[in-house]
Amino acid sequence: STQSTGVLISDKIDGVCAKTFAENGVEVVYKPGMKKEELIKIIPEFNGLIVRSSTKVTSDVIAAATNLKIIGRAGTGVDNIDIPAASDAGIVVMNTRTVTHQTTASAASSK
Numbered sequence: 001s002t003q004s005t006g007v008l009i010s011d012k013i014d015g016v017c018a019k020t021f022a023e024n025g026v027e028v029v030y031k032p033g034m035k036k037e038e039l040i041k042i043i044p045e046f047n048g049l050i051v052r053s054s055t056k057v058t059s060d061v062i063a064a065a066t067n068l069k070i071i072g073r074a075g076t077g078v079d080n081i082d083i084p085a086a087s088d089a090g091i092v093v094m095n096t097r098t099v100t101h102q103t104t105a106s107a108a109s110s111k
Contacts, residue, residue, distance in 0.1 A: 007048035010034055010055040013074050017050065017096070040064045050074060050096065051081070059085035072096045 006027030009018060013032075021028045029046070036056065043049065043065040050072045051057060057071055062085040070092045071081055078093055086093050 005045060005047070007050060008043065008046040009050045010039060011050075011052035011074070012054075013050060013052060017074065036061065043068065048072065053077070053080055055080065057081040057086070062086055062089050062091065065089070065091070070094070 006029065007021055009028060009030045009032070011032050013030075018028045018030055026048075029042075031042075032054070034042075034055075036058075039055065040061055041064075043061060044067060046065070047067055048070045049055075049057065049065070049068060052074045057080060059082045062068070062082060068089070068091050071086060072094055073081060074096045076095060078095065081093055083093055
């Protein structure tokens with residue numbers, strides 16, 4: 001089985017976010033602009049996913065995300081995330097506007 005690590009940031013996002021994760025000892029992979037197939041291929045490696053509006057977190061992405069605990073949406077709205085599929089998979093979806101990066105970091109780093 002693959003060892004899951006840290007957080008994947010799949011959209012262009014403020015550098016402060018990645019820095020905050022790093023300061024909290026969370027490994028961050030910054031890969032904006034991936035095609036859906038590539039996202040599905042690498043998502044099993046991650047505990048957390050941070051998106052803005054570009055990444056579509058569909059049910060097939062969620063199905064592949066076997067280690068994912070949290071999806072953070074930078075900004076407002078979560079219409080690009082399949083909430084029912086995430087809920088069924090036990091994945092927490094939150095707007096990072098209403099929650100600190102520290103909270104997201106600690107959730108992503110907890111096993």
